Amino acid sequence: MTAHRSLGRTAGVVATAAAAVLLAACGSDDGSSGHHAPGHDKSSTSSTPSVSASDSQGAHNAQDVAFAQGMIPHHRQAVVMADLAPSRAKSQAVTDLAATIKKAQDPEITTMSGWLKTWGRNVPTGDMPSMSGMAHSGGGMDGMMPEADMTKLEKLSGPAFDTAFLQMMIGHHQGAVDMAKTEQSKGAYGPAETLAKSIIMSQSAEIARMNKMLGK
Template sequence: MAPRRSVLRRTVALASAATAAVVLAACGSSDSSSSPSGHTGHDAGAMSTAGPSGTASAAQGSRNAQDVSFAQGMIPHHRQAVAMADLASSRAKSQQVKDLAAKIKQAQDPEINTLSGWLKAWDAKVPDADTSGMESMPGMDHSGSSMPGMMSNDDMGKLKGLSGDAFDKAFLQMMIRHHEGAIAMAKTERDKGAYGPAMTMAKSIVTSQSSEITGMDEMLGK
């Protein structure tokens, strides 16, 4: 009886070992698609797509030449509007004109900083500022015509020499033209740009400055 029991025990042990080997092999097969970090094959593929090369491609495709042109043109355009607004504090007679000038400066100063930041991030040139507030602008057409709505040095000099009602009228007339130019530039960016934040800013410029033009027309009695 003892020998038979010994044979039976060996048989059971061998069968158990074989079963364990089959289970281990199956487990090894099911885990073969996992990455060393524990992610499945699908997850690993997703990670490689979002890796450094994918990020670089997205960054390169996030803007186009229109976005750069918009930023480089809108910075001096805004700077001149701020320079005009600065004159209103001491020369305007109407409180409405003074309030409008303060609103323009409050809106456009931060946008200048934002636009400059984008250009730096893109390794593109930020337009140099002229301390007089009447700058020679990159964006100037060498045939003699400037960006839409920009005042000439003569225009700015004339505005500086005015005060009271005469200043208010000239300021409103010039700022309407200035806003119309900015709106034209913003519409081009809105339609042809690729960088989302720049296109969003352009849409905001179209909306806000169109509203301000309506208010300035009313101040002029139109």
């Protein structure tokens, strides 16, 4: 009888000790104790890379802002020039080119304006670059036509208009290509870099097309 009672007490002590060990292990697992299990820290930070990746998709820098603020008025001036062609050009090829330019650049103006609004930055008004765009891009006026040249173009018609339009638009496009190359090398916003690549490809092709029309 005494031996039976002794065995019972021993079993109770063992059970109590086991329970204490189990509780200690649980405390370590959920961080309630002063020591963390190696696997716990790893699992608690496993979501960080995906959050960072998501954030980086929307990242932009000063160059991206300058690109949009400089290219919007640049595009607007090209559209103004293109709008002159239907009533002044003699060559149907010039009229068709002007329509192509307007069709491509109008939506790009809308896209870039949307970026600036999202970033809380000013959308330029008119067809001249903003001072902030010029300051950051190191040449926001690349290829922009002076007001005197725009006035002169408005007064031309026939073959004289065609020649002046092509010559001016070539310079205008070359400026846009330079601005787009700067964005590709210094920008951070993926969609802006993609647009810059598209501008380089499309406007370089149009430069070659206009040079051919001029007999170069």
